[in-house]
Amino acid sequence: MGSLFEELEAREAAARVRVEELEAEVAELSGKLQLAREGLERLRIARETVAEVLAEMMPEVPAVTVDAGQSPASEWVASAYAGAERQVIWVLTVPNWQPGMVSEVLPPVYRDIVEVVADALVPVRAKQIVPRIGLPAETGKIEGTRSKLKRLVERGWPDEDTPGMFTPARRRMAASPNSR
Incomplete structure (x- = not known):
């Protein structure tokens, strides 16, 4: 058992x-x-x-x-x-540029980018803009800034005559009273 x-x-x-x-x-x-x-x-x-x-x-x-x-x-x-x-709810973060529109209508980071491009004496690249807007010069930040620049170009804020080289939009400069 x-x-x-x-x-x-x-x-x-x-x-x-x-x-x-x-x-x-x-x-x-x-x-x-x-x-x-x-x-x-x-x-x-x-x-x-x-x-x-x-x-x-x-x-x-x-x-x-x-x-x-x-x-x-x-x-x-x-x-x-x-x-x-x-x-x-439809929201456009980067509006299309129109005559009389100023950069204050843009979100802060886009406004900073437009101001850096406007202040530059020569065409600038995204990697030159990144440190000027207070970001570390890392690949991710540069690519993000490049993407924002391309979006701004699509909406008429800066120009990109040569790939990767950004300048203030000529039509805005031509419309300003100081350019005559």
Whole structure:
């Protein structure tokens, strides 16, 4: 009869080990679940905060409701989700230049870039602008600034006659009273 009790004890020990392993897995998954929930909550709060800020900034712009599958135009994006739909408030961060428009209408970093280009006596490259606007001369900062410069050129703020060389826009200079 001793062997039956030994077999039961061995099976009990194996079952105990399996229970401990499963409890460890449950604890690990619970930790991962908690981290995922915290990340989800941070994203929800960020989305709501951005929606509130944009609503305060642009109260006169009517909101448009679009299908959740659609993606808005690249430069125009600010959204507040509501269930399966999202409410889109259209905001253009870098407006197209028009006569009489000054750089103060631009976001601060774009304004700084336009002012550096305007103050330069010769055409400038992105890597020359980066330290002048207070950023470290790192590849990422240079590429980000180059991207902003290209966006500004598209909107008529500076010119880029030679690839990578930026100058103040000639049409703005020609329109200013000091250039006559």
